Amino acid sequence: MKNMKNKTIYLFIMAMLLSIVPAGCAQTAAPQTETKTGAEYQEEIGETKEAAETKEAAKIEKNGETYILCTSDIHCGVDQGFGYAGLSQVRDTLETQGYEVILIDDGDSIQGEPMGAFTKGESIIKLMNTVGYDVAIPGNHEFDYGMDRFLELTEMADFPYISCNFNHQGEPVFEPYLIKEVNGLKIGFVGITTPETISSSTPTYFMDESGEYVYDFMGDASGEKLYEAVQKAVDSAREDGAAYVYVMAHLGNEAKCEPWTYADVISHTNGIDVFFDGHSHDTDIIRMKNKDGEEVVRVAVGTKMSHIGYSLIDADGEIDDTGSWSWPNKTSAPELLSIENAVRDSVEAEKANYSEILDKVVAKSDVELTIYDPEEKNENGGPIRMVRRAETNLGDLVTDAYRIQMGADVAIANGGSIRVNIEKGDITYGNILKVHPYGNMMSIVKVTGQDILDALEWGAAEVPGENGGFLQVSGMTYEIDSSVDSTCTKDENGMFIGVSGERRVKNVMVGDEPIDPQRTYTLTTNNYTLFEHGDGFTMFDSAKVIEDSTRLDNQVLIDYIKDTLNGTIGEAYADPYGAGRIVIK
Numbered sequence: 001m002k003n004m005k006n007k008t009i010y011l012f013i014m015a016m017l018l019s020i021v022p023a024g025c026a027q028t029a030a031p032q033t034e035t036k037t038g039a040e041y042q043e044e045i046g047e048t049k050e051a052a053e054t055k056e057a058a059k060i061e062k063n064g065e066t067y068i069l070c071t072s073d074i075h076c077g078v079d080q081g082f083g084y085a086g087l088s089q090v091r092d093t094l095e096t097q098g099y100e101v102i103l104i105d106d107g108d109s110i111q112g113e114p115m116g117a118f119t120k121g122e123s124i125i126k127l128m129n130t131v132g133y134d135v136a137i138p139g140n141h142e143f144d145y146g147m148d149r150f151l152e153l154t155e156m157a158d159f160p161y162i163s164c165n166f167n168h169q170g171e172p173v174f175e176p177y178l179i180k181e182v183n184g185l186k187i188g189f190v191g192i193t194t195p196e197t198i199s200s201s202t203p204t205y206f207m208d209e210s211g212e213y214v215y216d217f218m219g220d221a222s223g224e225k226l227y228e229a230v231q232k233a234v235d236s237a238r239e240d241g242a243a244y245v246y247v248m249a250h251l252g253n254e255a256k257c258e259p260w261t262y263a264d265v266i267s268h269t270n271g272i273d274v275f276f277d278g279h280s281h282d283t284d285i286i287r288m289k290n291k292d293g294e295e296v297v298r299v300a301v302g303t304k305m306s307h308i309g310y311s312l313i314d315a316d317g318e319i320d321d322t323g324s325w326s327w328p329n330k331t332s333a334p335e336l337l338s339i340e341n342a343v344r345d346s347v348e349a350e351k352a353n354y355s356e357i358l359d360k361v362v363a364k365s366d367v368e369l370t371i372y373d374p375e376e377k378n379e380n381g382g383p384i385r386m387v388r389r390a391e392t393n394l395g396d397l398v399t400d401a402y403r404i405q406m407g408a409d410v411a412i413a414n415g416g417s418i419r420v421n422i423e424k425g426d427i428t429y430g431n432i433l434k435v436h437p438y439g440n441m442m443s444i445v446k447v448t449g450q451d452i453l454d455a456l457e458w459g460a461a462e463v464p465g466e467n468g469g470f471l472q473v474s475g476m477t478y479e480i481d482s483s484v485d486s487t488c489t490k491d492e493n494g495m496f497i498g499v500s501g502e503r504r505v506k507n508v509m510v511g512d513e514p515i516d517p518q519r520t521y522t523l524t525t526n527n528y529t530l531f532e533h534g535d536g537f538t539m540f541d542s543a544k545v546i547e548d549s550t551r552l553d554n555q556v557l558i559d560y561i562k563d564t565l566n567g568t569i570g571e572a573y574a575d576p577y578g579a580g581r582i583v584i585k
Contacts, residue, residue, distance in 0.1 A: 073303040074303070074305055077112065081333065087308060104135050110141070110142060135159055143202070165195070176191065183315075187242060194252065195494075200468060234270075245273055247265075269290060272296050274319065275299070283300055283380060302326075310322065363567045367574045371387040371394055371415075371419070372387075398472060413472045441549035444523070446523075480583070493536075496537060496538045
């Protein structure tokens with residue numbers, strides 16, 4: 001029955017995308033090569049489009065029904081999957097059919113690809129304005145360009161951000177909820193941002209100049225602060241007349257996020273009708289009981305515009321259907337269906353601003369280097385990010401680049417910093433930027449063998465689960481005994497404190513010798529891990545700095561391929577499971 005429903009949904013969405021091209025699209029301005037704001041795009045196309053929409057609106061009879069559409073974890077993949085152009089087409093089609101449409105985003109939209117990195121998120125905000133989002137929440141990666149930059153971007157947005165648990169010195173940064181009145185019905189939207197944000201973005205961004213945390217996400221170890229904040233926002237929305245409450249969350253389902261997962265929040269609250277979720281990139285649709293035993297549906301929509309979440313409220317004011325539409329093709333909807341609309345024009349204009357730089361070939365590869373397990377799939381048949389739980393050939397390449405180019409004894413790389421595959425064939429600058437999109441700086445420090453042992457133990461804490469802090473290595477090898485439960489301890493912000501019992505990591509070798517906990521080694525990696533407590537790594541706080549922020553991580557990778565490997569990645573990196581540096585038992 002589930003497969004039949006998915007097939008029906010796919011056919012339905014195909015029909016929607018193919019059914020119309022919004023009036024006036026043929027007359028919109030051609031893509032521009034210079035950078036433009038959303039307002040400037042609107043000014044260029046606005047008069048023709050506004051006239052066409054006004055004329056079209058006069059013909060449309062509203063049916064009294066409302067669609068809420070949700071995206072999440074787009075990570076700058078604005079031309080992938082449905083793409084922003086396909087999303088716009090879906091919304092325009094529904095509106096032409098008489099539906100009111102509310103468009104929401106669950107975070108992690110502005111980071112992940114060169115379009116975001118080159119403009120520090122501005123291009124994505126401009127495109128979101130053009131698409132016409134009604135409300136958004138911050139995910140953990142909204143902060144990757146720094147707190148000041150994120151707050152600047154929210155000022156550029158034509159839509160509000162909400163979050164019930166994002167505070168500055170105890171005061172909310174944004175409104176905790178928003179009420180939208182549509183078809184005579186008040187609908188409440190409550191925003192939630194994962195407390196894991198502090199460790200999975202850059203912890204120093206949430207501190208003041210003295211190193212004290214001044215921003216927080218109400219993430220105590222019991223979860224109670226978060227549950228109370230959500231319940232308060234839900235209750236307030238109800239008091240303001242909301243007939244339904246939709247949660248917009250960036251929480252996910254990963255064990256490392258407990259006690260802040262969607263399931264934790266739903267089971268400790270009441271009054272939520274629909275729970276749109278992001279962060280873990282899954283596409284699960286789950287029905288579970290809240291604390292009063294009432295059913296709540298939770299919908300997640302994957303990443304890179306692979307899915308659009310939806311919820312339909314019928315003309316009688318009842319929630320009729322909630323789920324997601326998927327785009328299963330490798331070719332994006334805008335490309336496959338030749339969608340032409342104002343949003344696609346804007347996307348192509350933004351891409352044109354930096355395409356010449358990104359398309360420059362800088363090296364080549366004779367093998368495919370991967371972040372995914374080439375064989376194992378998750379329960380939904382989707383890819384598993386092996387780089388976050390086991391050795392991969394791309395992890396080997398990256399850490400070799402760090403160690404050899406920086407001249408250290410050992411190198412580590414957190415799996416979450418290695419984002420996409422390198423395909424066989426020509427490698428462009430854009431390919432490398434997608435592997436390392438954050439533009440982290442590289443440093444060298446002197447650390448003890450014990451510091452390294454603690455780092456490996458912390459990185460292996462979630463195996464066999466995925467963890468962005470899982471460590472790929474060069475210059476050393478190690479084993480993980482997965483039969484031993486992790487005994488790592490952490491503080492309320494998810495930062496490493498110590499190891500309280502038996503260790504999972506064993507038989508660590510540096511070169512050909514067992515690691516000596518008392519000996520000093522030179523170690524290189526990015527500043528996110530070394531100095532900024534990224535992924536909760538705190539064991540390097542007392543390390544002696546040898547080189548501080550000397551080179552960009554993506555440039556180090558390019559230089560290694562060009563200079564050390566003579567421009568070609570060869571058979572030494574052919575095995576997707578790597579060279580046997582990490583053994584998991």
